[in-house]
Amino acid sequence: MPRILKKFELVPKIHEIVVDAPQVAARAQPGHFVIVMADERGERVPLTIADYDQNAGTITLVLMVVGTSSAKLAAMAEGDELYAMIGPLGHASEIDRFGTVVMVAGGVGTAPIYPIAKALKQHGNRVISIQGARRAELLFWKEKLSAVSDRHIITTDDGSSGRKGLVTEPLKELLEDDAESIGCVYAIGPAVMMKFCAETTRPFGVKTVVSLNTIMVDGTGMCGGCRVKVGDQTLFTCVDGPEFDGHLVDWDTVLSRHKIYTAEEKCSLDRYIESRQLN
Ligand SMILES: Cc1cc2nc3c(=O)[nH]c(=O)nc-3n(C[C@H](O)[C@H](O)[C@H](O)COP(=O)(O)OP(=O)(O)OC[C@H]3O[C@@H](n4cnc5c(N)ncnc54)[C@H](O)[C@@H]3O)c2cc1C
Ligand code: FES
Structure with a gap:
């Protein structure tokens, strides 16, 4: 099973995890994700492949602790083996010549934005990145993202x-300044941030790609747990995404479906914390 080679806290509650996974690394492309399980009874947690090294056979995951399963993963140590990992999953990002691309990253969204920004830069695009966080201590990978940005x-x-x-403020200014030169905007972060980035670009008619972090179960298009409305279609984030046209996503459904299991998630986290205190 995939072994954790390196693990450390980047900023409070956000961990970088390097996993020995040569078969996944060999096929990884920007935009792909994996589904991991910490233990036999754990949930299946989707995580973006934030970086990969095909020579070393490793992938890098960046994990934010939000509930029970992410807390279980964060509690694992270097040398531990994950119970299971499948991937790479999802469609790879479209890496094309857009001219100027604006990459908007919110919070942990910096991790999925990074490999896409890197590939777009290598493809000859002018990359402008906007990296946002609630406060300075929550910003991570500033140097990495800056190194692949103009x-x-x-x-x-x-x-x-x-x-x-x-x-959205610098994004709007860039569009007002020269929307013509911007071929594409990527926005990855909390759903509400992606929604407002899409609303900001809409009047300018600039292509806007978002990466949806819907609740997933099987990750193979079988359960319907990750369904989203995009234009007049119902699509599955796991097999049709995770990237979609931000102007077509029905954000009200995305936001309401995120809250669907809040009571169960809280109950599960309380039980997990209690069990750790007893041990
Ligand atoms: C394709 C994809 C890629 C992802 N990549 C990453 C990544 O690289 N790094 C990372 O930290 N997270 C990523 N996520 C989100 C991550 O999978 C969830 O945060 C995790 O499954 C939550 O599990 P939990 O049991 O810890 O929390 P839960 O107990 O299930 O939920 C706790 C809280 O988090 C919210 N939540 C639950 N699931 C999600 C979700 N999928 N996205 C956002 N909020 C959620 C809930 O509304 C609840 O308030 C990704 C999700 C998808 C679908
Ligand atoms: S997670 Fe089950 S269909 Fe996508």
């Missing part, structure tokens, strides 16, 4: 790093 703008909600405000 321009790197940081925003924080409280102004503790970069400019104070939301990622």
Whole structure:
């Protein structure tokens, strides 16, 4: 089973995990994800392949602790083996010559944005990245993202790093300045952030790609748990995505389906915390 080679906390509650997974690394492309299980009774957790090294046979995952299963994964140590991992899953990102691309990353969304930005840069695009977080201490991979960007703008909600405000503000300014030159905008982060990025680009008619983090179960198109409405179609994020046209996504459904298991998730986390305290 895939072994954890390296694991450390990047910023509070966000962990970088390097996993020995040569077969996954050999086929990984930007936009792909894996589904992992910490133990036999764990949930199946989708995580983006944030980086990969085909020579070393490793993939890098960046995990934010939000509930029971992510907490179980975060509690694993270097040398431990994951119970299961499948992937790469999903469609790879479209890596084309767009001219200028604006990559908007919110919070843990920096991890999935990075490999796409890197590939778009290598493909000859001018990459402008906008990286946002609630406060300075939650920003990670600043240097990595900056290294693959021609321009790197940081925003924080409280102004503790970069400019104070939301990622949509510099995005709007870039569009007002020269929307013609922007061939594509990528936005990855919390659903509400992606929704407002899509609303910002809509009047300018600039192609906007988002990566949806819907609740998933099997990850193979069988259960319907990850379904989303995109235009007049019902699609499955796991096999049709995870990237979709942000202007066509029905954001109200995405946002309401995220909250569907809130009571069960809270109950599960309370039980997990209690069991750790007893041990
Ligand atoms: C294709 C894909 C790629 C992803 N990539 C990453 C990644 O690279 N790094 C990362 O940290 N997370 C990523 N996620 C989100 C991650 O899978 C979830 O955060 C995780 O499954 C939550 O499990 P949990 O049991 O810890 O939390 P739960 O107990 O299930 O939920 C706790 C809280 O988190 C919210 N939540 C639950 N599932 C999701 C979700 N899928 N996305 C956002 N919020 C959720 C719930 O609404 C709830 O408030 C990805 C999701 C998808 C679908
Ligand atoms: S996770 Fe079951 S259909 Fe996508």
